[in-house]
Amino acid sequence: MTSHPSVLAVMAFTLLAAPGAHAQEQGLVQSTRADLNGDGKPEAISVKWNENNGSPDFVLTVGSATHRMKVGAEVQGLSILDVDSSDKLKEVAVHSGMTDTDSVAIVFRYDGKSLQPMGSVPALTEVKGNGIILSDSWRGFWNSRDKYVVEPKTEKLTLVPQEFYYVGQEATVRESFPITQTRSDKKPVAQLAVGSRIQVVIATRVPVPGGPHTELVYLVKSSTGLMGWTTSEVLSAKTDGLTWAG
Template identity: 45%
Template sequence: MKTIRRTFAVTTFLLLTPLGAIAREPVKSLSEDLNGDGKKEAISLQWKEGDSTYVLKVGGSTAQGRGDESRVEGVSVVDLNTKDKWKELLVHIELPWDEHRLDIYGFDGKELKPLGSVPTLDQAHGNGIFLSDDWWGFWNRRDKYVLNREKWKIERMPQNVYYVGEEATVTTSFPLTFDRSGKDVVANLATNSKILVLAADPAIPGKLPWFLVKSSTGLLGWAEGEALTQNTTGLPFHE
C-alpha cells in the first residue's frame, strides 16, 4: 500500500528578474531599506534551537511566528515588486519530511505586516506576481500568487484543478468515473495498461485528491486518489 505524503520540496527559491530585485541566503540579522525612505532598517530574527517560535524585529516593530514541529533557518530580503518602493522579508522555516515554508512580511515604515505564507517562491520577476511549488507525494502543486499592496497581503489565484502530467501502469483494475462523485463509470482500467494522470483536485483538506486520468484507449475520467495510488506503479514518489 502506498501512502501519499509530500516528502519533497524545493529547498531554495529562485528569483528571475532583470530589474534588480534582491535575493539573499537566510541569516540572523542584516540591514536594508525596506520602505524606500533612503534609510536602512536593522533587521533581526531571534529563535532558540529546537524551538519553532521566532521573533522578527525591524527597528522598533516586532512580529512573532511559529510552526509546529518546525525549525527556523533565518531571514532574507526580496523585492516582489520592483515598481513600488517597498521590499519584503522572508522567514525561512524547515518543516518535517524535508518540506519548507516561507513566512512573508512587509514593513510600512512603522510596523511589520504579515503578508502570508507559501511553501516556496519560484519564478518571481519583480512584477508583484510569483509562483509557488509544493510537492504532493508524486506531483507538484503549482500556485500563482499576487502581491496586493493595498491590503498588504499575498493572494492566491484559484484554480479549478492542478496539472499533474505523470504516467503510470495499472496493476489492478479500477474505475474511471464521469465526475468526482464516484458515480457513472466511464471505464474500468485494464491491468497492465498505461495511463496518464492529467490533473488533480485537492479540494477537500486532509483527503487524497481526485485525479483526472486518460486511459490507454483515450478515455477521460476521474479516479479516487487511494484507488489510483494503490493500484498503479511508476508514479514518482519520493521516499
C-alpha cells in the same frame, strides 16, 4: 452524465510541461542588512527562533522594529525579496519547517516604522517583482502550483483559487481498475488494462463524506484515449512509475 466545460479547456493543455521539483529555499541567513523601505539606508535585519517549551515562536527585527509570531516548526532563516518592483519597497520572508508538509515562508513588509505581516506561502518558488508569488506544494508524487497576489487595499497576500491543478505524470497499470464518469460517482468510463500506460492529467479537490475536509481526485487518460476519474489511493496501490515521497 454531468458535463464540466472547464475540464475540456484544461485537457487542451495536457502537453504542457509539469511543474518543476519542489523549490528548496537557498541562501537563508539569520541576519543581514538591506534597504527595505526605499529610503536609501540599509536596515539591520535578523530573526531569532525560540523553542519556548514546546510552543515555538520567532522574533523578527528590522532596525528598531520587532514582530513576534508563533510558528509550528523550527525557523531556518530569512531571505529578502521584491514582490512588486514598481514600488520602492522590498520584503523579508521568514522560512520555517524542514519538510514538504511543514515548510512555510512568512512574508513581512517594513514601512520604516513597523513590520506588517503580509501572509504566508508554502514556498517562494517564483518571485519576479510583478506582484505575484508562485508557490509549489508537494502532493505525494507531484507539485501543485498556486498563485498569490498582493491585495491593493489590504496589502496582504491573497490566494488565487484554481478549480484544477495540472499534474502531467505517467504510470503503468499494475492491477486493473476503473476510471469513473464524474468526480462524485462510481459509474465507469473504462476498466484499465494491466500493463497499459496512463497519464494523470489534472487534480481537483472534492469533499470527504461526513466531514469538513477535502481530498484530491485525479483525471486520468487511458491508453485508448478515454478519460475518467480516480483517487490517490487507487493510483498508489494499483500503478507503477509514479514517484511517491513524503
